[in-house]
Amino acid sequence: MIKHPKFAVVGHPNKGKSSIVAALAMDDSVQISDTPGTTTKQRSFPLSVDGKTVYELFDTPGFQRARRVLAWLEKHEVSADKKQEVVRAFINEHREDERFNDEVQLLEPIMNGAGIIYVVDGSKPYGKEYEAEMEILRWTGQPSMALINHIDDSDYSQEWKRALEQYFKMVRTFNPMQTSLEQHMTILESMAQLKEEWIAPVKASMKLFEQYHEQMLNRSAFLITKLIYGACSFVEELPFDTDNASEADKEKIEVNYKNKLRELEENTQNKIEEVWNHEHLHIRQSNLTFEGMDLFSEESASVFGLTQKELIVTGATSGAVTGAGIDLLFVGHTLLVGSAIGAVVGGIGAYFGFKELSEVKVLGRTLGKKYLQIGPMENRNFPYILLGRSLYHTVKVSKRSHAVRDMTELEMDAAFKEKWLDDDLRKSLEKYHKIFRSGKEVEADVLKEYEALIGQVLVKLIGS
Template sequence: MSHQLTAPHPKFAVVGHPNKGKSSIVASLAQDDTVQISDTPGTTIKSRSFPLRMDGEIIYELFDTPGFQRARSVLAWLEKHDVPAHKRAEAVEAFINTHRENERFSDEIELLTPIMEGAGIIYVVDGSKPYGEEYEAEMEILRWTGQPSMALINHIGENDYSQEWRRALEQYFRIVREYDPMETDPQQQVLLLESMAQLDESWRVPLKHSIVLFEGRRDQKLEQSAKTIAHLVQSMLSHLEQFRFSGEDVEDTDRQKLLKNYQQHLRALEQKSQKFIEQLWSHQHLQKEQESLLFEGVDLFSKESASIFGLSRQEMVVTGVTGGAVTGAGIDLLFAGHTLLLGGAIGAVVGGVGAYFGFDELSGIKVLGKTLGKRYLEMGPMENRNFPYILLGRSLYHLHKVAARSHAKRGAVTLTMDETFKEKWLDDQSRKSLEKFHKRFRSGDEISSGEIQAYEALVLACLKKIV
């Protein structure tokens, strides 16, 4: 019948004991970084729905719920009613109706309500803590609801009690899986969606569909990211900054002002591009918190940035990009075999290196409009040959961090990187291919849309090596 077509989308209530990672799992599955997560038990006090939308359509809906507080009392109430198995769900309904106004059971009412309204159950436990009988009342109550259910073992701490958990959970749940909400491996997500699809016949089709969309959306996000980065490189390299000066002669302060404006403009372009990519990967929260994900203290034009992301002298020679303003390239990678913390340790590691971007090394300065009343100084396009690689390295590094950041992560972003990052995305061949475009971008000539597309494809290929 046609009502099949309008069947409601699958819904899942993520339930369990307080502080076991329920909200973290919701954040990871709904790819939503606004879910409230903290190490204080009882953080979630209201059930909240997180629909996963793709192209305006709700694919599935997850309910974040408070943890059980009085499971034993609830179960005692239910058991007092001593109903046959086919009436147990009605007893749960009766419990909700009877205690709706009762503060004592507000957490249980909150978590049972979406289940009784048709949500499947995802029961979450912490496999790093031993199993205990106190969980049995919770699992028993869930059984009384009669709704399809599965269990997820999360690991918050180091210890591993998953074997005993598995044995206990399998008594109550047909499907028991491990899941790590801090992990962004798309394969893990797909495997879980496949398990969820097994819970109810009518969810199979929509959830299979969601897997296809999910994978397609990841490709879209990668392509969109490559486009954004390609556009960033092109617009930075070709940028012309003008500065109107008033006096007869060009003063040193005018030149400095122009350079400052030029650099500011490029920094702003990079930031805008990063925000766009964060949004694309659903990390709006990073912006709301005014938390800059990256490059705290590692300025676009700093020697640190050049030494981490730029080409070494040897790479410049191999790529044939010597000549022009290459000073920024004069730094070979100085760190080897250790992990760096961006923003902190880098200064210490590369301190003492003299060569880095200076005034003239970005671009020459022209004086325009000599004969007219208005006179301008102009800077650009970018002449520094190493700059596009530094910019690409920074952009890819940022993307790699954003794409790998779980939506369940909260708090400060610790950024560590090692000297192999550049090797991961850049080899001799891709460097040579990229260089042809960089040369075009800094020529100041009109760039055709075909060229831009070809460059985007190159960036996408580099980007796929690191995500």
């Protein structure tokens, strides 16, 4: 069996080496900080998929005394085939030497057979001081590539490329703060090219990755489907003892109902974060949230919900309103309020706002006990809002790199809806939302169909 490929991530201090290890090994335990010299020891981070190690990355300290080391090596004038031995001799002689701890640590995995990934910061100018580092790496004789990371916005990548290309046969740009399957695959592709023996195992790991990615997409689609169906069909009850339910009772059941839906959404978000391997977010008790943008807010409805016109058009698919009818509704730019449009479209009112999510009904039971009931969801916009939020959250989680350590809120992208929802899809979705809202038992096949639809949307948004 071929052993899995190993790569040592090396470079100057504080250039994002550990961030790259965290992103590529998908490991949150990698130490990252803006203090130079954070990593002081080499450490291996194997990446396993289904219990199989696909590759192993070594996080290493940055070069500290590159010129001194190079001077030491160069003192031993040898032919090219002996250079590796000189590097080995350097390691052996300086193992206990504090001054060269970092160089010994970073050279060791390389001399044990790891390929080299040399990391630079393309937002800082190139300088001659890096040449000693690259020269040392050349002495190791190991296959190598360079990755340009951009810690800030400035861009010196052209001068970096010119310099790096003299030392490395492959130079790529990589952003550890953002992950996508595509970026990961491109880097793996380059890694495979470093050494002939690595082509097969790296290709195999690419295959595994794609499968893994597909699994994560499918599981997310399943969870989102469960949420939309669960939330739309959910029914809340509240018993009351007096003859008539009080206003307070009615308010209470509405509050409970909304809270339950919020809770369903949050539970789903947590599960999706687990699917995408972000368990650490829970440990910190702060996951990716729509901070300040409640599920039942106007803002949420305007970013993720359907517009009035879309609602009407979607309603029209059930045959209630013709094209002419729609124009009539918009005469003089005066929009009819929700219930009025509802009346025209036929069927349920309350398209806008959240006061009318669902009617509160008073129901009786045997033995004279009465109770209030709210749900299933009557508001037609609600499933689109909840779905939009779920998709948005999933996209953000899937792109969130393991190198990102500070928690941020989801910043809003008002154009998000255009990226996934078109007329056809809306019509397809409406068919299912209608079933979900009906409160009737839904067959497993129907849920599977909806899940497939959501799966396609996720592929479009995240990539396959």
